[in-house]
Amino acid sequence: xxxxxxxxxxxxxxxxxxxxxxxxxxxxxxxxxxxxxxxxxxxxxxxxxxxxxxxxxxxxxxxxxxxxxxxxxxxxxxxxxxxxxxxxxxxxxxxxxxxxxxxxxxxxxxxxxxxxxxxxxxxxxxxxxxxxxxxxxxxxxxxxxxxxxxxxxxxxxxxxxxxxxxxxxxxxxxxxxxxxxxxxxxxxxxxxxxxxxxxxxxxxxxxxxxxxxxxxxxxxxxxxxxxxxxxxxxxxxxxxxxxxxxxxxxxxxxxxxxxxxxxxxxxxxxxxxxxxxxxxxxxxxxx
Amino acid sequence: xxxxxxxxxxxxxxxxxxxxxxxxxxxxxxxxxxxxxxxxxxxxxxxxxxxxxxxxxxxxxxxxxxxxxxxxxxxxxxxxxxxxxxxxxxxxxxxxxxxxxxxxxxxxxxxxxxxxxxxxxxxxxxxxxxxxxxxxxxxxxxxxxxxxxxxxxxxxxxxxxxxxxxxxxxxxxxxxxxxxxxxxxxxxxxxxxxxxxxxxxxxxxxxxxxx
Numbered sequence: 001x002x003x004x005x006x007x008x009x010x011x012x013x014x015x016x017x018x019x020x021x022x023x024x025x026x027x028x029x030x031x032x033x034x035x036x037x038x039x040x041x042x043x044x045x046x047x048x049x050x051x052x053x054x055x056x057x058x059x060x061x062x063x064x065x066x067x068x069x070x071x072x073x074x075x076x077x078x079x080x081x082x083x084x085x086x087x088x089x090x091x092x093x094x095x096x097x098x099x100x101x102x103x104x105x106x107x108x109x110x111x112x113x114x115x116x117x118x119x120x121x122x123x124x125x126x127x128x129x130x131x132x133x134x135x136x137x138x139x140x141x142x143x144x145x146x147x148x149x150x151x152x153x154x155x156x157x158x159x160x161x162x163x164x165x166x167x168x169x170x171x172x173x174x175x176x177x178x179x180x181x182x183x184x185x186x187x188x189x190x191x192x193x194x195x196x197x198x199x200x201x202x203x204x205x206x207x208x209x210x211x212x213x214x215x216x217x218x219x220x221x222x223x224x225x226x227x228x229x230x231x232x233x234x235x236x237x238x239x240x241x242x243x244x245x246x247x248x249x250x251x252x253x254x255x256x257x258x259x260x261x262x263x264x265x266x267x268x269x270x271x272x273x274x275x276x277x278x279x280x281x282x283x284x285x286x287x
Numbered sequence: 288x289x290x291x292x293x294x295x296x297x298x299x300x301x302x303x304x305x306x307x308x309x310x311x312x313x314x315x316x317x318x319x320x321x322x323x324x325x326x327x328x329x330x331x332x333x334x335x336x337x338x339x340x341x342x343x344x345x346x347x348x349x350x351x352x353x354x355x356x357x358x359x360x361x362x363x364x365x366x367x368x369x370x371x372x373x374x375x376x377x378x379x380x381x382x383x384x385x386x387x388x389x390x391x392x393x394x395x396x397x398x399x400x401x402x403x404x405x406x407x408x409x410x411x412x413x414x415x416x417x418x419x420x421x422x423x424x425x426x427x428x429x430x431x432x433x434x435x436x437x438x439x440x441x442x443x444x445x446x447x448x449x450x451x452x453x454x455x456x457x458x459x460x461x462x463x464x465x466x467x468x469x470x471x472x473x474x475x476x477x478x479x480x481x482x483x484x485x486x487x488x489x490x491x492x493x494x495x496x497x498x
Contacts, residue, residue, distance in 0.1 A: 011484025012462060012477065016386070017455035019463050041373045043484055046491035048378030050456060051385070053440040054343045055432045056335035060352060064330055067356050071323050071363040 006036055014043035172197050172204040172247045181259050183280035192244070192278050194221075194259055201252045203233055207244040207278075213237050213263060220264040221248060222272060223256035230260070235268045256282055311376035319366040326363050333377055334359075337384045344388035344457050346429040350395075354387045361387075389459035433457070443490065448483030451476055 006029050012018050013026045030036055172195060181194040190210035196203050205221060213219050218237055222230035234248035260276035309328065317325030334355065341354035358380055362369065369379050441449045454460045454468065462480065466473040 008477075008481050011488070012455075012480050015452065015455045015480065015484060016389075017460065017462050017465070017480060019461050037373070042488055042491070044374045044378055044382060046484065046487040047385075047456070048375065048381055049487065049491040050437070050440065051336055051340050051378070051381035053436050054336070054339045055436045057338035057342045057351070059334045059338055059355070060348075063352055063355065064327065064334070067330060067359050068323055068327055070356070070360060071326055074360065074364055 006033065007039060010036060010039045011043045011046075014040050014047060172200060172202040175199045179282050179284075181280045181282045183259060183261060183278040185277055190242075190278065192261065192280075194280075194282075196250075196282065201250050201254075203248045203250050205236060205244060205246050205248065207238060209242050210238040210244055211242050212240065216266055217263050218266050218268060219244070219261055220268045220272070222260045222262065222276065223250070223254060224258040224260060225255065226257050230272060231256070232268060232270070233259070235264070258282065312371050315362075315366055315369055315371075315376065318363060323363075326359065329362065329376070329380075330359055333380050336377060337380050340381050340384040341388045342429060343433045344385060345392055350391055351388070354384060354391055357387050358384045385456070393459065440487075440490065443486050444483050445479075447471075448479045448486070451479040452483045452487070455480065 006026065009018060009022065009026050013023065013030075018026060030040065175197040177198050179196040179198070181196070183192040183194065184190070190207055192205060192207035192210070194203055194205055203221065210219075218235045220235045221233040223233045224230045231251065231254060233250045236244055236246045236248065238244035258279060258281050260272075260280075261278040262272040262274045262276040264273055309325075311329070311332075314325045314329050318329070337358050338351055338355045341351035341358075342348065345351050345354060361383060362380065369376060373379075437453075441452075444452070450469065451465055454465050455462075460468065462476050463473060465471070465480075466476045469476070471479075
């Protein structure tokens with residue numbers, strides 16, 4: 001075919017209306033003929049004018065999000081992992097370096113290549129800045145999450161302590177020969193209930209309206225057998241809610257007629273150093 | 288006496304000049320890098336023309352939407368296919384939409400029972416599927432809209448030139464198929480298309496100067 005023939009076929013090729021054999025021949029020619037490539041590009045732009053003349057259509061609601069959701073699940077083969085960002089505006093894509101609005105591709109190859117290189121470097125620079133900002137944000141999130149994780153660990157540890165405590169409390173109530181005592185102040189609150197489990201050598205204390213011991217002080221429970229010195233059954237304290245609930249391991253094979261509570265220095269005392277403010281008798285053994 | 292005083296007039300902040308829109312080539316580069324925000328911007332910029340082309344060919348809203356989706360997803364997964372030296376992104380997307388819409392219509396046509404199109408069929412009956420009677424009114428609306436919208440553009444073309452180009456653009460027919468459809472010699476069809484496209488190219492060149 002002559003060059004005029006190729007030129008005459010350019011419009012039909014752009015329109016996609018060449019018969020198959022002619023199209024294949026034209027495509028082969030197109031690969032090696034830069035002027036023909038320019039001509040085809042111009043015919044394609046002409047078809048673009050046809051497209052522009054068509055009535056534009058308003059997209060239905062949801063089409064955009066559907067396409068973008070699908071795109072995110074189909075990562076571009078050449079893409080690096082850029083996380084989704086909520087702001088899909090041109091402003092969020094801009095770098096702080098001005099983009100040359102005249103840097104657009106032209107039909108002249110070398111000018112396009114230069115412009116493309118400039119824009120490519122700007123694009124990559126902006127992308128690098130965004131990555132740095134993203135990295136800083138992620139680091140902050142790591143710090144925050146680490147702190148939260150530590151708090152969770154602490155709460156978990158406390159929960160484990162509480163669980164062990166409740167286990168001991170519950171087990172103190174398991175037995176066939178339990179003894180009970182109620183300690184109270186002469187005329188006012190607080191009040192304390194005791195359960196003694198001789199099989200486990202455990203005393204369960206449950207006190208209400210008992211304010212926490214002052215700083216440097218602790219409450220101490222005594223077992224008292226008539227005519228004998230009080231025996232320490234352990235120290236304890238109440239919580240901020242003025243409730244004390246605790247199982248104390250007591251000396252084995254001990255029997256008491258009374259129990260009392262005094263306020264002592266932290267760590268307890270061999271013998272009461274203050275007047276007990278709670279006292280009460282144990283129920284007889286076997287009752 | 289009440290002391291009069293004047294409230295200070297607030298100084299209006301100077302509005303910064305609007306920033307230039309990101310060029311298409313920069314957006315395509317971002318898409319190559321996997322930035323879906325850039326895809327969203329391209330979508331916002333060109334979905335009216337893409338959907339409009341798809342709709343004008345398929346004449347079915349659901350088909351047009353699927354074609355539109357495939358066009359933008361193709362850009363997302365094959366951004367390297369776009370070569371700005373061969374034309375603008377708008378034209379690229381519009382032609383891609385046309386190609387996909389024609390593929391879809393052909394696929395639908397192949398699935399239908401063979402319909403004999405009489406030689407007396409109106410030129411405007413392109414390749415639209417006919418087995419969906421429920422959408423005929425929709426087809427008619429789209430056909431009329433398309434014809435009206437192209438009126439001015441095709442004004443410089445003769446009726447035979449316009450017919451040949453419309454059969455090719457909206458129907459995807461080859462020159463041989465157009466010759467058969469219109470019962471016109473192949474050489475005549477080639478000439479009509481050549482001359483018609485040349486006029487459109489001139490019109491596009493003038494349009495470019497006016498932009």
